[in-house]
Amino acid sequence: MILFWLIVVLLAGGVLAWLVARTNPLLCRWISLAAISLDFVLVLGLGVRNFKASGIQVSVTGTNNWFEQVDWSWIPQFGIHFHLAMDGLSLLLVLLTMFLGIASVLASWTEITTGVGFFHFNLLWILAGITGVFLALDLFLFYFAWELMQVPMYFLIAIWGHERRIYAAVKFFLFTQLSGLLMLIAILALYFAHYRGTGVYTFEYADLLHTTLDPHTALWIMLGFFIAFAVKLPMVPFHTWLADAHTQAPTAGSIILAGLLLKTGAYGLIRSVVPLFPGAAREFAPVAMTLAVVGILYGAILAFGQTDLKRLVAYTSISHLGFVLLGVFAANALALQGALMTMICHGISTGALFIVVGAMQQRMHTRQIDAMGGLWATIPRLSGAALFFALASLGLPGLGDFIGEFLVLMGTYQVNIAMAAVAAVGVLTATFYALRFVQRAFQGPNSQEWHLPDLVVREGLLLGVMMALLLWLGLYPQPVFRLFAQAANQFPAIWR
Amino acid sequence: MTASDLLALLPLLLVAATSVIVMLAAAVHRSHAVALVLTLAGLAGAFFSVFFGHLRQVTALLVIDSYALFFMGLIVAASFMVALLAYGYLAEREGNREEFYILILVATFGAMVLAASTHFVSFFLGLEILSVALYALISYLHGRALPVEAGIKYLVLAAASAAFLLFGMALIYADLGTMDFARMAQLLDSRVAVNPALLLPGVILIFTGIGFKLALVPFHMWTPDVYEGAPAPVTAFVATVSKGGMFALLLRYFHRSGAQSFASVFLVLSIIAVASMFAGNLLALLQNNVKRILAYSSIAHMGYLLVAFQIGGPLGGGAAAFYLVAYFVMTLGAFGVVTLLSERRRDADLLDDYRGLFWRRPALALVFTAMLLSLAGIPLTAGFLGKFYIVAAGASAGAWALILILVTTSAIGLFYYLRIVVVLYQQPAASDRDHEPIPLRAPAAALVLAVLTVILVWLGVYPSRC
Numbered sequence: 016m017i018l019f020w021l022i023v024v025l026l027a028g029g030v031l032a033w034l035v036a037r038t039n040p041l042l043c044r045w046i047s048l049a050a051i052s053l054d055f056v057l058v059l060g061l062g063v064r065n066f067k068a069s070g071i072q073v074s075v076t077g078t079n080n081w082f083e084q085v086d087w088s089w090i091p092q093f094g095i096h097f098h099l100a101m102d103g104l105s106l107l108l109v110l111l112t113m114f115l116g117i118a119s120v121l122a123s124w125t126e127i128t129t130g131v132g133f134f135h136f137n138l139l140w141i142l143a144g145i146t147g148v149f150l151a152l153d154l155f156l157f158y159f160a161w162e163l164m165q166v167p168m169y170f171l172i173a174i175w176g177h178e179r180r181i182y183a184a185v186k187f188f189l190f191t192q193l194s195g196l197l198m199l200i201a202i203l204a205l206y207f208a209h210y211r212g213t214g215v216y217t218f219e220y221a222d223l224l225h226t227t228l229d230p231h232t233a234l235w236i237m238l239g240f241f242i243a244f245a246v247k248l249p250m251v252p253f254h255t256w257l258a259d260a261h262t263q264a265p266t267a268g269s270i271i272l273a274g275l276l277l278k279t280g281a282y283g284l285i286r287s288v289v290p291l292f293p294g295a296a297r298e299f300a301p302v303a304m305t306l307a308v309v310g311i312l313y314g315a316i317l318a319f320g321q322t323d324l325k326r327l328v329a330y331t332s333i334s335h336l337g338f339v340l341l342g343v344f345a346a347n348a349l350a351l352q353g354a355l356m357t358m359i360c361h362g363i364s365t366g367a368l369f370i371v372v373g374a375m376q377q378r379m380h381t382r383q384i385d386a387m388g389g390l391w392a393t394i395p396r397l398s399g400a401a402l403f404f405a406l407a408s409l410g411l412p413g414l415g416d417f418i419g420e421f422l423v424l425m426g427t428y429q430v431n432i433a434m435a436a437v438a439a440v441g442v443l444t445a446t447f448y449a450l451r452f453v454q455r456a457f458q459g460p461n462s463q464e465w466h467l468p469d470l471v472v473r474e475g476l477l478l479g480v481m482m483a484l485l486l487w488l489g490l491y492p493q494p495v496f497r498l499f500a501q502a503a504n505q506f507p508a509i510w511r
Numbered sequence: 512m513t514a515s516d517l518l519a520l521l522p523l524l525l526v527a528a529t530s531v532i533v534m535l536a537a538a539v540h541r542s543h544a545v546a547l548v549l550t551l552a553g554l555a556g557a558f559f560s561v562f563f564g565h566l567r568q569v570t571a572l573l574v575i576d577s578y579a580l581f582f583m584g585l586i587v588a589a590s591f592m593v594a595l596l597a598y599g600y601l602a603e604r605e606g607n608r609e610e611f612y613i614l615i616l617v618a619t620f621g622a623m624v625l626a627a628s629t630h631f632v633s634f635f636l637g638l639e640i641l642s643v644a645l646y647a648l649i650s651y652l653h654g655r656a657l658p659v660e661a662g663i664k665y666l667v668l669a670a671a672s673a674a675f676l677l678f679g680m681a682l683i684y685a686d687l688g689t690m691d692f693a694r695m696a697q698l699l700d701s702r703v704a705v706n707p708a709l710l711l712p713g714v715i716l717i718f719t720g721i722g723f724k725l726a727l728v729p730f731h732m733w734t735p736d737v738y739e740g741a742p743a744p745v746t747a748f749v750a751t752v753s754k755g756g757m758f759a760l761l762l763r764y765f766h767r768s769g770a771q772s773f774a775s776v777f778l779v780l781s782i783i784a785v786a787s788m789f790a791g792n793l794l795a796l797l798q799n800n801v802k803r804i805l806a807y808s809s810i811a812h813m814g815y816l817l818v819a820f821q822i823g824g825p826l827g828g829g830a831a832a833f834y835l836v837a838y839f840v841m842t843l844g845a846f847g848v849v850t851l852l853s854e855r856r857r858d859a860d861l862l863d864d865y866r867g868l869f870w871r872r873p874a875l876a877l878v879f880t881a882m883l884l885s886l887a888g889i890p891l892t893a894g895f896l897g898k899f900y901i902v903a904a905g906a907s908a909g910a911w912a913l914i915l916i917l918v919t920t921s922a923i924g925l926f927y928y929l930r931i932v933v934v935l936y937q938q939p940a941a942s943d944r945d946h947e948p949i950p951l952r953a954p955a956a957a958l959v960l961a962v963l964t965v966i967l968v969w970l971g972v973y974p975s976r977c
Contacts, residue, residue, distance in 0.1 A: 192925055200914075
């Protein structure tokens with residue numbers, strides 16, 4: 016029941032925020048903040064309670080580790096259920112969702128001044144969609160939530176974005192919509208394949224796990240899912256929407272895109288593609304891993320060449336999510352642990368980088384790296400934060416991102432040494448783009464004579480919390496690993 | 512004809528009587544408001560009488576079954592909405608207004624007859640009652656160039672297609688010796704004395720007449736011109752009531768008479784469905800006029816409906832009925848917004864009329880967005896579930912080619928719907944008059960739009976009670 020309320024709080028909060036905004040924009044911001052925080056506390060409470068009681072595990076392997084569920088009949092003619100459930104994986108990702116949701120509201124506190132109500136409405140509805148994706152156990156509901164996040168995101172980019180917002184928004188929408196349609200057909204194909212095998216109409220995840228498919232059909236259906244998730248991830252031939260969408264979106268939009276929307280793709284790979292079609296996934300793994308390695312290098316090289324700060328950060332995402340894809344398809348416990356860790360840490364560190372860049376743009380009205388230089392002299396706290404998150408992004412040991420990528424590399428090494436070696440070069444190139452960003456923007460002489468206000472308390476606190484989280488995950492990742500231990504250990508088995 | 516026959520025909524009789532009453536009232540004293548109120552009362556009465564319908568065959572011509580009652584309810588409800596939309600629209604325009612409602616009632620009556628007919632005679636009578644009223648409705652603003660042009664185009668083409676239809680009926684009658692749908696099915700089943708050389712051309716010619724009304728490719732040429740030229744509320748009427756009545760007849764005629772069991776007929780209908788989906792969606796990309804975009808999009812939507820019809824069976828039939836309801840809601844909603852935004856001199860049909868609408872009239876822009884997203888098939892709306900039903904029905908019947916084309920073409924459709932949505936949210940230039948909010952001129956129409964939006968979302972989220 017509580018899972019249902021998580022979503023209702025966001026939906027209702029969005030409507031309420033919109034209604035009050037006309038008379039009181041500030042109240043609208045507080046309502047949004049309160050709604051997301053309430054959800055955050057609820058999820059945290061749920062996690063702590065179950066962690067103490069019995070320990071929390073992950074249900075990737077089809078074992079029943081859901082510690083919280085709601086299951087109502089929704090459209091009985093088609094066997095569609097409103098089925099939400101939470102395990103360790105969804106718990107962490109929903110926590111991340113709420114955390115970055117709070118961050119987005121705070122980051123747009125002074126940035127968004129027109130259409131405040133509709134902005135927060137969209138923001139909360141996107142979060143509701145993402146939460147639905149992370150919790151849905153009925154594939155129809157999953158698709159429904161998957162689509163629910165697109166439209167408000169489209170508005171977020173198209174209305175409050177930067178110079179080329181319309182182009183970016185349309186591109187984003189078409190890419191995700193087309194890939195979503197592919198997934199819908201794949202879901203239906205699976206649904207009817209299951210019906211022909213068993214005579215039961217169901218979209219239920221647990222039932223569909225045991226569908227027997229001939230390998231050829233399984234490969235096609237798997238590809239339908241895979242492409243939808245690969246577009247979101249984004250994997251290399253499908254990545255072109257990402258740079259435009261991230262760059263043109265307002266700060267809150269960029270945080271959510273990079274921190275959460277990309278994770279829904281990774282989540283889909285782990286939750287759906289591999290467990291539903293283990294045979295086909297195994298067959299496909301070499302292709303996916305090759306594309307992942309290409310993405311790691313290609314994203315890093317493109318990031319190095321950017322002069323627009325937001326675009327730079329956007330391209331680093333392609334590189335980092337390449338590690339996630341590599342980790343999932345390396346098919347062993349270490350790599351999977353690494354992929355999950357990368358998902359969480361990338362969400363925090365890239366979200367933070369977008370907050371930093373957004374704060375700079377709000378102050379300087381430019382994102383061009385050429386127009387900057389020597390900023391450390393005028394905004395030391397902001398510059399320090401930027402340095403910290405750039406280091407996290409390049410994989411400095413001691414910070415969370417390092418743990419994730421290191422484990423992925425270790426896991427990949429066991430499977431394919433060449434790929435691990437090439438991917439390691441990607442870590443190296445990350446050093447170049449991250450340090451170039453810091454050097455060109457913050458160090459050297461302040462030739463443009465910038466005099467800017469430094470971080471305010473709201474921004475400082477937010478970035479401080481994010482730093483602490485990354486440090487914690489980097490120095491003591493054990494709690495997260497314990498969550499995934501069982502699933503990670505069983506993960507290699509389902510591939511056989 | 513007995514009393515219970517008359518009771519069964521109550522919805523039809525109420526609508527017919529209302530048209531006479533409005534005419535008499537207008538003869539005694541012309542009053543726009545009175546005409547509207549009488550019309551609404553008659554339509555509401557007919558709508559409620561649908562729920563207490565007596566199921567029976569009334570003469571050889573008409574059958575009142577739950578299927579006919581469903582379509583009658585839908586048609587009457589749509590006419591009710593159109594009448595409300597038209598009130599504010601007509602009030603601002605020149606000429607007499609009361610006759611509009613008489614014509615609407617007559618056309619509604621014709622569409623209802625189509626939905627209930629089981630015989631060629633009632634089929635043709637219903638069609639002509641509908642068509643003749645539509646000629647006048649389309650060119651109702653007869654002092655203006657565009658409506659008259661559209662009316663004449665529609666008149667010439669509709670008359671020609673009716674001639675084809677009659678000839679087709681004659682061929683079938685010559686072959687089977689009956690004009691009753693059920694009897695035809697018996698004869699076809701027994702395969703005695705069936706001469707395909709007469710029968711198949713007959714079926715195809717009849718489909719020419721049906722395809723014209725539904726605006727299926729290749730009988731769609733009139734659609735963009737008539738949609739553009741007709742007054743916006745009439746366009747809504749043509750797009751919903753006229754097509755809905757004809758679609759009801761198509762479902763009944765082909766399922767009852769078993770004509771679809773011929774492989775060649777099935778193939779021809781499949782080709783027409785595919786051509787409609789492609790032509791509608793691709794041609795809409797080239798348009799800059801909102802009414803024309805919606806016209807081409809309606810061609811595509813009829814193609815989707817034909818896919819559901821082709822799939823057949825309980826799933827296909829259910830999908831078609833649901834999709835038709837969704838189509839009614841979103842089409843009425845979209846043309847309702849066009850109606851509400853139209854200025855006295857001309858209808859709001861250029862993309863420029865919608866630029867930055869969100870910043871001037873956010874509620875209206877959101878309604879239009881919801882309708883367009885529904886037409887595009889985005890979740891949370893009725894349009895999505897409608898498409899989902901069709902795709903699911905198609906997948907269960909193994910009609911992969913048809914549903915793949917449906918999905919592909921509706922993806923093409925996204926482009927032009929998004930084009931309109933994008934324009935709605937563009938920031939207006941700081942200087943121009945667009946900043947001034949437009950006063951709400953037609954509260955009744957606004958109410959209709961609110962109701963339609965609620966239905967749209969309700970059907971899209973919680974359809975199981977329908």
